[in-house]
Amino acid sequence: MADDSVFSFKETLVPKKSPLLLRLIVLVFATVCGIYVCFIGLKQFSVSTTTGFLNVEVSDRPCPRPNLEDWEAPYVHYPKPVTYSRAECACHPVRYFAILSTQRSGSGWFETLLNSHMNVSSNGEIFSVKDRRANASTIVETLDKLYNLDWLSSAAKNECTTAVGLKWMLNQGLVQHHEEILDYFTKKGVSVIFLFRRNLLRRMISILANTYDRDFKLLNGTHKSHVHSPLEAEILASYKPHVNATTLIPELKKVQQMAVKALGYFNSTRHILLYYEDVVNNRTKLLDVQGFLKVPRKNLSSRQVKIHKGTLSEQVANWDDVQRTLNGTEFEGFLHADYRL
Numbered sequence: 001m002a003d004d005s006v007f008s009f010k011e012t013l014v015p016k017k018s019p020l021l022l023r024l025i026v027l028v029f030a031t032v033c034g035i036y037v038c039f040i041g042l043k044q045f046s047v048s049t050t051t052g053f054l055n056v057e058v059s060d061r062p063c064p065r066p067n068l069e070d071w072e073a074p075y076v077h078y079p080k081p082v083t084y085s086r087a088e089c090a091c092h093p094v095r096y097f098a099i100l101s102t103q104r105s106g107s108g109w110f111e112t113l114l115n116s117h118m119n120v121s122s123n124g125e126i127f128s129v130k131d132r133r134a135n136a137s138t139i140v141e142t143l144d145k146l147y148n149l150d151w152l153s154s155a156a157k158n159e160c161t162t163a164v165g166l167k168w169m170l171n172q173g174l175v176q177h178h179e180e181i182l183d184y185f186t187k188k189g190v191s192v193i194f195l196f197r198r199n200l201l202r203r204m205i206s207i208l209a210n211t212y213d214r215d216f217k218l219l220n221g222t223h224k225s226h227v228h229s230p231l232e233a234e235i236l237a238s239y240k241p242h243v244n245a246t247t248l249i250p251e252l253k254k255v256q257q258m259a260v261k262a263l264g265y266f267n268s269t270r271h272i273l274l275y276y277e278d279v280v281n282n283r284t285k286l287l288d289v290q291g292f293l294k295v296p297r298k299n300l301s302s303r304q305v306k307i308h309k310g311t312l313s314e315q316v317a318n319w320d321d322v323q324r325t326l327n328g329t330e331f332e333g334f335l336h337a338d339y340r341l
């Protein structure tokens with residue numbers, strides 16, 4: 001229709017009857033042309049938006065399914081962070097993990113080892129902040145952000161993160177909200193690394209010393225839970241705590257039971273159980289962990305230095321009491337150096 005009128009005006013243009021009529025015709029011609037061009041332009045614009053939309057759909061297509069066994073599929077994810085683009089890493093599958101542990105069980109050291117891997121991002125004790133563990137919905141919200149790779153901590157990697165997780169202490173809402181958390185872990189395919197300490201007496205000494213240092217700040221007035229030099233370790237270990245013999249056994253039982261409970265609650269997840277002492281003594285354990293997280297196996301390293309080394313008897317002020325209390329009990333083994341260092 002539009003085409004016809006343009007041609008007819010062109011034909012009437014040829015005779016050049018009067019300048020006024022000519023001007024009028026030119027004006028009308030220009031107007032019609034303008035409308036026509038505008039119309040075509042609009043048409044093209046709408047075409048280009050459709051193809052644009054199609055392009056988006058193409059790049060949004062799920063990543064090619066990696067060569068996996070069927071059971072593995074629920075554990076593999078392709079997060080799309082809202083805070084940045086994964087760019088060329090977008091199709092690197094990501095696995096979710098959580099390190100479930102208790103304070104002073106070597107989890108800080110363990111986490112620095114994991115973070116020395118270019119593809120692992122372990123984001124620390126996110127739930128040490130009370131607001132984040134206020135209730136099940138704040139927990140889920142926090143986990144969603146973490147596993148979507150939108151948790152920007154010093155553990156975030158520029159490289160392609162293929163395993164992302166956190167360190168979570170049993171007393172940070174984990175046992176309290178275990179049902180909802182198990183539900184989340186199951187639905188999202190989160191793999192669990194239990195990290196416990198075999199020698200709970202050593203753990204207790206570490207807690208007492210760390211609590212003392214919080215008040216007395218042995219390192220030039222700065223409280224440190226982890227150190228990077230043998231000298232600092234020596235200074236911190238110079239404090240020998242006094243262990244309350246009356247509450248010793250009930251305390252050890254309490255910690256033991258909490259670990260058993262947590263193992264029971266999260267028993268149905270895909271998990272691995274590690275003991276700090278075994279990781280210290282046997283570096284093959286770190287290869288097991290990397291296999292469990294399905295990241296390429298590397299030599300992992302940490303700058304942290306162990307604070308309490310050597311025999312236990314030198315680390316406690318009232319060793320005789322402790323020995324007498326534990327002798328003949330199920331915890332007697334804790335008295336003996338059960339690993340070298």
Ligand SMILES: *[C@@H]1O[C@H](CO)[C@@H](O)[C@H](O)[C@H]1NC(C)=O
Nearest residue numbers: 131132133134135136137138
């Ligand atoms: C969870 O806690 C947050 C922050 O304290 C609060 O705003 C929210 O209402 C709570 N939600 C439920 C379901 O209790």
Ligand SMILES: *[C@@H]1O[C@H](CO)[C@@H](O)[C@H](O)[C@H]1NC(C)=O
Nearest residue numbers: 092118119158159160162296
């Ligand atoms: C690990 O990260 C490196 C560096 O970004 C990347 O080249 C490599 O493909 C990643 N590995 C995996 C298994 O995604």
Ligand SMILES: *[C@@H]1O[C@H](CO)[C@@H](O)[C@H](O)[C@H]1NC(C)=O
Nearest residue numbers: 218219220221222231232235
């Ligand atoms: C602490 O003090 C010692 C000497 O008293 C000094 O050598 C060391 O550098 C100090 N460390 C820090 C972290 O200030």
Ligand SMILES: *[C@@H]1O[C@H](CO)[C@@H](O)[C@H](O)[C@H]1NC(C)=O
Nearest residue numbers: 242243244245246247248318
């Ligand atoms: C041990 O702990 C109990 C309970 O907290 C307390 O009553 C007692 O005084 C403590 N004993 C020592 C020697 O500190």
Ligand SMILES: *[C@@H]1O[C@H](CO)[C@@H](O)[C@H](O)[C@H]1NC(C)=O
Nearest residue numbers: 260261262263264265267268
């Ligand atoms: C975990 O579950 C298995 C079988 O479902 C059971 O044999 C085992 O005792 C459970 N472990 C714990 C710590 O509850």
Ligand SMILES: *[C@@H]1O[C@H](CO)[C@@H](O)[C@H](O)[C@H]1NC(C)=O
Nearest residue numbers: 278281282283284285286288
């Ligand atoms: C070290 O750990 C590996 C894997 O967990 C195990 O097969 C091996 O027996 C351990 N070695 C020692 C000396 O315990």
Ligand SMILES: *[C@@H]1O[C@H](CO)[C@@H](O)[C@H](O)[C@H]1NC(C)=O
Nearest residue numbers: 283287296297298299300301
């Ligand atoms: C890892 O470390 C061990 C001992 O420190 C060394 O023998 C081995 O060659 C290292 N492997 C790699 C791949 O760097």
Ligand SMILES: *[C@@H]1O[C@H](CO)[C@@H](O)[C@H](O)[C@H]1NC(C)=O
Nearest residue numbers: 320322323324325326327328
């Ligand atoms: C531990 O108990 C045994 C007997 O069961 C006894 O012979 C030993 O002297 C006790 N040791 C200490 C340090 O109390």
